[in-house]
Amino acid sequence: MNWIRYENGFKTIHNGMLLTAALFMLSAIFALSALAACFAAVFAMLAFQNVYFSKLGEGLNVKINAKQQRILIGHEEELIMEFENGRVPIWNATLILSMEDSVAPRHEFTKNYSGIYDVYIPFAIGSNQKTEIRVPLEGKKRGKSRVTRVFLEIPHLFGDGSVNMELKDPVNYQSLVYPKVTNLGSELAPSPFKPGEIQQRQSLFTDPFQPIGTRDYVPTDRFDQIHWTASARMQKLQTKEFLPVSAQNVMLMMNALEKDRSNEDFEKKIERIVAYADYCTKNDIPYAVAINLRTFGSRPYLFLPTGSGKVQFQMVMEMLAKISDKYAKLPFDEMMQHMESSGQLPPTIVLVTHENDNIKRYIHRWTKRFSVIVDSSFERNEDEWEKQHLKKTGTDSVIPSA
Template sequence: MNWIRYENGFKTIHNGMLLTATLFILCAIFAISTLAACFAAVFAMLAFQNVYFSKLGEGLKVNFKAEQQRILIGHHEELIMEFENGKIPIWNGTLIISMEDAVAPRHESAKNYSGIYDVYIPFAIGSNQKTEIRVPLEGKKRGKSQITRVFLEIPHLFGDGSVNMELKDPVVYQSLVYPKVTNLASELAPSPFKPGETQQRQSLFTDPFQPIGTRDYVPTDRFDQIHWTASARMQKLQTKEFLPVSAQNVLLMLNALEKDRMNEDFEKKIERIVAYADHCMKNDIPYAFAMNLRTFGGRPYLFLPSGSGKVQFQMLMEMLAKISDKYAKLPFNEMMQHMESTGQLPPTIVLVTHENDNIKRQVHRWTKRFSVIVDSSFEGIENEWKKQDVKRTGTNSTIPSA
């Protein structure tokens, strides 16, 4: 592996070797054997240190056991590094690992500087040996954490100098911290506007491949719906009954633009989207995802095509872990118009956004053809709604008072 070396204190060693060599020669000329032996010993120590530190670090390699780790906020993982040394042993070193603060090292020496954690670990390795270093990590916040620097500091055995080695090769390791997963209190009802595969008590549509019984014939029934075998048995015309079904595909749309004077608006919206995606995964509901962060390609915004199950949920979580609120954004109503122009809107649409006049107009048009849910619960609207005066109905439910 390639390391960048920074050498400090070698000039002092060279000057000391020159001085002790001169004094040794003078003592030898004047036959002062005791002083000559002392200066020879000092010269030997300085020469050994010079040769040792000039070759230190040759053949040192580091391997990361995993290229990527995936964890949730508050959960733990381990950064595992394996060092393999060459012929020159390393003593009394300090390994410094710098990483972004989406994860927090659970190490007493960890220090945080402007979004970067530095971890200081004592380091020593013998000749032609391997050693493994484990750093416990904890998911701190949603995002991506990469190792920005691997630095090895080795002080001189004698004197104040040191050899510092910084890993030049790029580090492929990264930690993805997924957003917090919360339960969705409400339910996503099937859309009454389009036929589908989801069973529903009352629907305009039925599945002709799922008969559930028969009933008496009425003049409005079609001829092909008559059950002739049952009619002969009952001695009167009987009509087939089929399972009432409706569509339940969902489009989740998130407005990345933050409302004025809203703290952590972006993160709260992401948590709300994850709650809907978790509900869809548990109920096997296909869903797509769109977010108004600018991207390159046919769609000028972030988009995840429709899918279902754990694979779709994993893809969404990875996408949300890699994005940042600092990315360029486009107006939310422009994304809504572009989605509508594609002609592929599903029957149920969930909008996680704060309200404004442009969005309200678009939602008003969509509600005529789709089931539209505008979710602003991240602003605390649900709590304010509960505080409103309510009046009792004839049942256990409540409705807002006028």
């Protein structure tokens, strides 16, 4: 692997070698054998250090076992690094790992500088040997964390100075910290506007391929709905009954633009999107996700097509773990206009957005054809949101103070 070397203190070593060599020659000329032996020993020591540190780090390779880890906030993982050395051993070194702060290293020698953690680990490896270093990590906040720097600091054996080695090759490793999964606190009602495949007790539509019984004929029933076999058996006309169904596809739309003077608005909206995605996954409801972050392609915003199940939920979690509030954003009403013009809006639309006058006209128009839910619960206190959706039971009554 390619390392960038930074050498410090070699000029002092070279000057010391010249000085001890001159003193050795003077001692030899004046036949001061004991003094000459001392200067020869010092010269040999400095020459050994010069040769040793000039060859240091040749053949040193590092390998990371896992290239990508996926964890939740508060969960733990391990960064495993395998070092393989060449012929020159490395003693008394310090390994410095720098990584982004979505994960926090659980190590006693750790420093944090403006979004970057530096981990200091004692390091030593023999000639032609392998060693493994494990760094325990904990998910701290939603996002992705990469190892930005691998740095070796090796002090001189004698005197001041050091050799610093920085890995030039990029480290192909990152940790994805998924957003926190919370309970939705409410239910998604199916849309009454379109037929579908989801069974519902009350619906305007029925599935003709799923008969569930018969009933007495009424004059408004169609002729092709009469069950002739049952009518002959009952000696009166019977009409087929079919399973009532409704479409329940959901579009989750998030406004990434933050409200003025609102802290952590972006993160709270993501948590609400995750709550809806979790609810749809548990109830096997197909859903799509759209976020007004600028992207390239036919859609100028971030979009995940309709899907269901654990695979869709995994894709949503990965997408939300990778985005940032620093990305360029598209006005929310422009994204709504583009989706409306595409003609692919599902029966149920969830808008996770703060109050905005620019989108009210779209909401007013969409409510005539779709079931539209405007969710701004993230602006309230979490306790108030839970109390709003708490079912009233006998145990929920307030106990007056004595």
